[in-house]
Amino acid sequence: MIIDRKDLIDTISSFKKKGFSYLVKILGIDYIDYISVLYILRNLDSDEEIEIEVHLNQNDLWVPTIINIFKGADWYERELYEMFGIEIKGRKVRKLLLEKFSENIYPLRKSFKWGTK
């Protein structure tokens, strides 16, 4: 399901109360006009999974943090910041995998060609 960015925290809290209490992964995909961020949740009793999708424009890249709901979202958000350049509002984020890499270069965007060093 596709929702707006301002409803994100309310939707995820309501799903957690219904029983979807296990966070599988937070992904990012770069379609060239927009970047979409996916949250995959799973219900351990009935084995259902649900995908929540948010579309972001290229000028306006930020997402609110969900670390108060799921403690396991910490390292996923850090990886999202360093690979795509999406800011996380609400806490300070430090790079995870590319500590000695240069600033302002985000490898998983489509504008970064494979083969540049």
Place this chain on the structure above:
Amino acid sequence: MSLVKINIGPVHPSTHGLLRLVVTLDGDTIVNVEPHVGFLHRGVEKLAENRMYMQIPPFIEKCDYVAKTAMDEAYVATVEAAMGIEPNERAQYERVILLELQRIASHLLWLGAMLNDLGHFFSVFMWTFADRDKVLKLLEEATGQRMFYVNMRLGGLRQEFPKDFEYHVLDVLAYLEKRINEYESFIENSSLFKERMYKVGVLSRDDAINLGVSGPVLRASGVNFDVRKDKPYYVYKKLNFKPIVLYNGDNFSRYKVRILEIKESIRLIREAFKQMPDGNATGMPIKLINPAPKNKVVRVSREGPRGEIMFYLVADEQRPYRLAMRTPAFINLAALNHIAKGNKFANLFPIIGSLDLVMADVDK
């Protein structure tokens, strides 16, 4: 009261790979553990957008270099789901046999490496390595390669099992059963082992679900979730598979779950050989593969020896548009800070050993 910061650097004989820890201590108890990772990052997700579908399996196999068939099979199953191909029944039985043999080999290496950390300086390591060598010889007979067998094709395997493979496997399994009982009896009788493993590094049930860990770490804390039972694939339903769950959440439960999983795998392989039908199990050669439909989205999860492996694929015609991987050791390491708070400093390395990390899994 003053706090001391200690650096456990990347090259260390006990960290099972390149992992840097900055530990904050108050006297002898741990206050905070902060892992710095990224010493093995090489950009597999970006590489997969520039290669064709059947050129990618060697790169995926090098992510988890201890249990290689598990990653390879998960990727090939994703591509099969995108193109709409299903393997026939004999190919499913053969894949299950290879996966369970790989699980036994991976757990034997974990046992040797963890007992190294506890103080057995390379003695039990040599015995489990000799046993693991026998299982690797079986896999070499079936696939032709010693390490990195790129053996899965779309719809089956690259080649059939050779003649008399069944009798060799059953001989090795009879020998392994006796050895596992020997290991259990002398390891658990030692009182030093019990003092260092009981009630050390406890992870409660609610925390395990909130943090998102998976695999034997999750099942040792009382959560009954296994991908082979809850989202069954291949023929695990016909083989009557039951997951193994323990309820304490400490180091000893994580050790015991893996020992019992080896015994369960031995039983599964024997059943699979009895039930296997006749037929042909070779898959399609590479030249005959059609292009995938555009913009199709597929998601597949499998159970590896370390936890849950998930692939998310957005398909283009000849190469993937986006391949996202969820590897098990990444999120198991993120839970280390939560587990190790409040323990003594000398107990840090058994806790890392019981989480079963492979560092190339963490830095994709």
Place this chain on the structure above:
Amino acid sequence: MIMKDFITAKQEFDKLVEESLKKYKPKVPVVFTKLSEVTKAITSNMITWSRKNSLWPLQFGLACCAMELLDFGASRIDAERKGFLVFRATPRQSDVMISAGWITKSMAPEVKRLYEQMSRPRYVVAYGECSVSGGPWYESYNIIEGIDQIVPVDVYVSGCPPRPESLFDALLKLQEKVGGKIDN
């Protein structure tokens, strides 16, 4: 001025020695040397022989080729029978650095620091394709193409991963480079 006096004094001393040798012919041929040269001639062969037969490796397995290094030290292909006895954890007590695995930008300063801490004479073996030339990830944004851009290398072993028997062959060739013919 002082050097000139020293040189002329030495030449006069040599002349005195030659004249006295002509007068009193010794029964055995006599050579004048320093004591340090005598000991070097007797023991240099022995030192090279003992050094080449006990090269202790540094535990430096980074990635998948480390699995083959563990097999090399285990009981089927024994590394102890030719002298590679213990894998030391500190670089100050080891002779050979066997680098197995790919090198990234974060790891390159640590490799350089470990190489500088090893005491001479020291040797480096590049094991596996990733240390030789970057391996399958040669175009990546975080990889250094080969370890010989950082440290000087003596023996290259290619393969992905090479069998442990070929590592044995490479270490025998390194023994030949250290001191002459291979001892059987």
